[in-house]
Every structure is written in C-alpha cells, then in structure tokens.
Amino acid sequence: MGTARTLRPNRLGEKLAAIRQHFNLSQNELIRKLGFQNVLLREEISSFERDIRVPPPLVLLAYARLAKTNVDNLLDDALEVELRKFREGEVGEHRATTRSKKR
Secondary structure (H helix, E strand, O other), rough: OOHHHOOOOOHHHHHHHHHHHHHHOOOOHHHHHHHHOOOHHHHHHHHHHHOOOOOHHHHHHHHHHHOOOOOHHHHOEEEEEEEEEEEOOOOOOOOEEEEEOOO
C-alpha cells in the first residue's frame, strides 16, 4: 500500500524546476524548448515540479539534454545538477556539470 511514492526520487521535482528556472523559461516555453508542444500541458510540468507525477522517460531525457547532463543525475538524489553559464568564448549557451553530494 502506497509503495509507488517511496520508489520515486525525492529531489526530482526540485531538479526539474531548477533547470527550467536556470534557463529563465515559463512552463509553456519549456514545453516548446523540450519539443513537446501538442503533447504536454503546463499543468503537467507543474505536477512534475511539485513531485505529484514522475515524467515519462522521454521527457526526462529531454530535460537532461537541455541541461547537458545524464538522466542519472536527475534521478539520483545523491547527485547534484550544477547549471552554469559558459565563459566568454566557449561554445553553447549553457552547460551542466555534476558532482557527488557531500554528506
């Protein structure tokens, strides 16, 4: 009874919201950026960020690609997704690096 909730990453919604906010996107803009217009609704993005629902695998993959990180870093609560801007002269707008969470 109620085991599905315990099988979810505790920090997934927080990480997904951080990615969206890092790129300064509204929920509707994020849907377009991820390539899921006509598939996802703003309310679904909200439910992902509030840990009400877990995104489908292809949506998680799109988030990871946007953040330039691995899906593992989104799903593993022990890992951080560090988003930072590229320095002047580097290729691309943003990139993400990950590090193990200090305990």
